[in-house]
Amino acid sequence: MKCLEFRRLALEQPAAIPAEAQAHIRQCASCKQFYQKLNTQEAALAQALAVDVPEDLVAKIMLRQSFAPEEPGASTGKRERQGVKRGIISFALAASIGVLAVMLNWIPLTNTPVVEEHGATAELMIRHVEDEAGTLAKTELVSMDTFRETLQKVNLQASADYSGITFAGNCIVDGILAAHFVVQTPEGPVTVLLMPNHPFKEPVDYSNKRWHVAMVPMEKGSAAFISEPGLNWQAVKEQMMAIVKV
Amino acid sequence: MQFKALVDAYYKSLYRYAFWLTSDEGIAEDLVQETFMRAWRSLDSLQNEQAAKSWLITILRRENARRFQRKSLEYADLSVDEIEDQAQSFDVSTDVDAIRQALYKLSEKYREPLVLQVVMGFSQEEIASEMGLPINTVATRLRRARLQLKELLGDDHIKQGVNRRGL
Numbered sequence: 001m002k003c004l005e006f007r008r009l010a011l012e013q014p015a016a017i018p019a020e021a022q023a024h025i026r027q028c029a030s031c032k033q034f035y036q037k038l039n040t041q042e043a044a045l046a047q048a049l050a051v052d053v054p055e056d057l058v059a060k061i062m063l064r065q066s067f068a069p070e071e072p073g074a075s076t077g078k079r080e081r082q083g084v085k086r087g088i089i090s091f092a093l094a095a096s097i098g099v100l101a102v103m104l105n106w107i108p109l110t111n112t113p114v115v116e117e118h119g120a121t122a123e124l125m126i127r128h129v130e131d132e133a134g135t136l137a138k139t140e141l142v143s144m145d146t147f148r149e150t151l152q153k154v155n156l157q158a159s160a161d162y163s164g165i166t167f168a169g170n171c172i173v174d175g176i177l178a179a180h181f182v183v184q185t186p187e188g189p190v191t192v193l194l195m196p197n198h199p200f201k202e203p204v205d206y207s208n209k210r211w212h213v214a215m216v217p218m219e220k221g222s223a224a225f226i227s228e229p230g231l232n233w234q235a236v237k238e239q240m241m242a243i244v245k246v
Numbered sequence: 247m248q249f250k251a252l253v254d255a256y257y258k259s260l261y262r263y264a265f266w267l268t269s270d271e272g273i274a275e276d277l278v279q280e281t282f283m284r285a286w287r288s289l290d291s292l293q294n295e296q297a298a299k300s301w302l303i304t305i306l307r308r309e310n311a312r313r314f315q316r317k318s319l320e321y322a323d324l325s326v327d328e329i330e331d332q333a334q335s336f337d338v339s340t341d342v343d344a345i346r347q348a349l350y351k352l353s354e355k356y357r358e359p360l361v362l363q364v365v366m367g368f369s370q371e372e373i374a375s376e377m378g379l380p381i382n383t384v385a386t387r388l389r390r391a392r393l394q395l396k397e398l399l400g401d402d403h404i405k406q407g408v409n410r411r412g413l
Contacts, residue, residue, distance in 0.1 A: 011393065047342055051265050053261045060279055061253050061283075
């Protein structure tokens, strides 16, 4: 094997040079040196390519998978057809109810934008929870010092300890600094967002197929409790609202 | 194959591949999540666990193709026929930040097969199959990728860490 051929092979796949190439470097000092330096670069290259992977990536993937309505392998065509069928039925039902409601004057049309606005805010909360999905998977309790420090950063105080908190941190939600907690309950985690600078005049109760969001006014600002639908979040709310002081 | 086992086995390498494919942490994360969701929906079609890695890469590349909007910058080819001259000295920086800077500067057509080989452990045949290229082209791109890295790492500007991009 000639030197040029050896170097071509080495540059193509340094980790697996053929036997013939290995025999060449035993006889050629120049190529041996070339190969040693190439391997040094290769080790550094592998290290450089190994960028940090987000710690909560697996949790996010598993969370999304847990919300996937279909079993694995379900026929896409069938799913799409079912979706279209469901959509038509839902639309027809919604349209019927809407017409009936307007006829009976149940829904003041002027209020619709307000309802939509609440829904959009609730969706923002949901997006934040999904972005921070890794927080839901944590099981180790945070210290009460951390709990209190998180509150203090948004000018809130705790009048007592709160057990069961597995995540505490300050986040920007809807452009406003919030205290973000996750409380583990027997039924599952409840995310609590305390936003003293986010005024909300009336309670909002919002659900989609994956999440339930309850937003309640506080003495100053508002609090949001986000959990899976059907989960008893009220106990968390009552305890949190009793402890946290503006 | 269990879905969780699939995720555990490949999420790191897929994320790193996606990161170097897009040079964007957020897009890489989205791509990996979307890839696994698509994999979940068609998990039954995965007949052979040995094929999982290629299967996932194929899904991820398709996802990326749908998102891909920016035009990649081309880096002028080196004269690979001059390997013999250049290879007299292979002294390069092994500083991780410097290598990352150099990787950002590599043309995508050279960076991608290199990442598939080093991060995913793909053979040249597998890279050729995945990228739809002749194997000789893959071999050429791998050589050029490593030679360009060497050239870039020989640049004092990079060695001094000027304009380093934090990760």
